Amino acid sequence: MSLNFERDERRGREKMKTKLDNEYYRRLHELQAIDFTLVELQLYLDTHPQDMQALQQFNHFAQVRKKVAQEFEAMYGPLQNFGNSYSGFPWQWNDTPWPWQV
Amino acid sequence: MEQTKPAGQVKPVEQAKPTEQVKPVIHVKPNSTTTSTASGNVSMLPNMLQSASTNVTPSVSPAANMGMQPMNEPSGPTYGMAAVPNPNLAAAGGANPAFTAASMPNPNLAAAGGANPAFTAASTPNPNLAAAGGANPAFTASSIPNYMPNLPVYPNPMPVAQQSSFPPATANVNAHIKPMGTDQPLPLPMPIEEAAKNPYRYYEPFIGPYDPCPPITVKRYVVPINQYLNFQPAGLPQFAPAEALKRGTLWPLLSSPYEPEF
């Protein structure tokens, strides 16, 4: 029984190369914009815990972010480790590109 | 509040004129052999050499002494056991009268057979001095040349009588100082809208005559908007997310742009 390791490697290698086209950069940029808004609101709410309007905006953006990230991950693989994102087969976390290669 | 000067310019602050200063009095006696009338720093040197053998206390007038206290007179409060009482001692009911130096003899001293009566300062001369042939009799105040030139006495020296009563205890020594804001305007804080639009400040540094390189006549520094806010107010207008990502902040008021100067 020959190992199917090499066959899976070849299959995996085809899947490994995420195509960095305009669609990828557009979706990435959209996700980065929403995430940045969340970071800013997080810091603001750390020092303004009683600001109801900002808190509602934060929760709303968190909901939007979940949806946008889900679409991104479905196309380009998991964004977070340790179970905060699902993975397809074979294990996707090791796939390129990593952020500094984008 | 109205701003008379346009934003960004820094007006040099006028220097306050110094008040009339009293010049210290220096009396120089080049060939002083005695030390009783010595005053000022010049003749302190022979004083210190002679005091070891003659034990003369140099008397110096306070104004000419320029603040230096003579070595033999302690200045300030006397710090002794009575001056700084130990609170723990007071709480414990005072010092134990049975606890004195005599009641607690030094065991080392007792073991050595008591204090040696023959052991005095005179019985143990300085070996270095003896080896050098004793104190040099030729080494007197007059044999040291006076290195300081004859300094002129400053005009209008303060009379000695006035020195002792200077200043009068009840005089308002600060009468010449006017309260701030009465003679020149205080620097008013820039309103925040103006500060948000003008992050740069310019000034003209002093340019000396011997600079090797062509001088930069106007220098710039940055005062970002966070200097005008201790707390971000709620409800500020926001950028759209994409614009916010590019600018680096969600709020236009906090955006402080920067462009290279050159």
Add this chain to the structure above:
Amino acid sequence: MWIYEKKLQYPVRVSKCDPRMAKFLIEQYGGADGELAAALRYLNQRYSIPDKVIGLLTDIGTEEFAHLEMIATMVYKLTKDATPEQLKEAGLGDHYVNHDRALFYHNASGVPWTAAYIQAKGDPIADLYEDIAAEEKARATYQWLIDMTDDVDLQDSLKFLREREIVHSLRFREAVEIIKQDQQTKKIFAVGTPK
């Protein structure tokens, strides 16, 4: 517990192939006022700071690690395709001899990072004022880095980072105000050891 997100906080783009800039950028990687110093400083101070402000220090410290990744990305993009000759011309010969094209935590002059760059006094006012000063120092360093390059895309990323430092400084000022007006002081706490 830290979760890593596999994307940069800001889309870093470097348009000019100028490895000399990498030598300057490394100042914000392993320098005294750089992102590593900021991240470790804030994340360490949060163990001894009053409860009201722990969240802020955690969040800003985490964001500084994201900025560290951005600087690493810039340096990586500028050096990954450089020959040893090009690196020598860029002034990175010393770095190459020691590290090849690996990044390392040292400043623009090659001085390695040290914990002497950070402090945690245990006194909230001292710690927060140190944080404010650190943010202002980082902002100034980004200004000088922007001065050093004429690559517009690289300048965009550096301006983003500079603006983040301004906002962080403001947040730390707010933290100082929060510390100054601690509401819990209205309660009378028993002073001394518990019985």
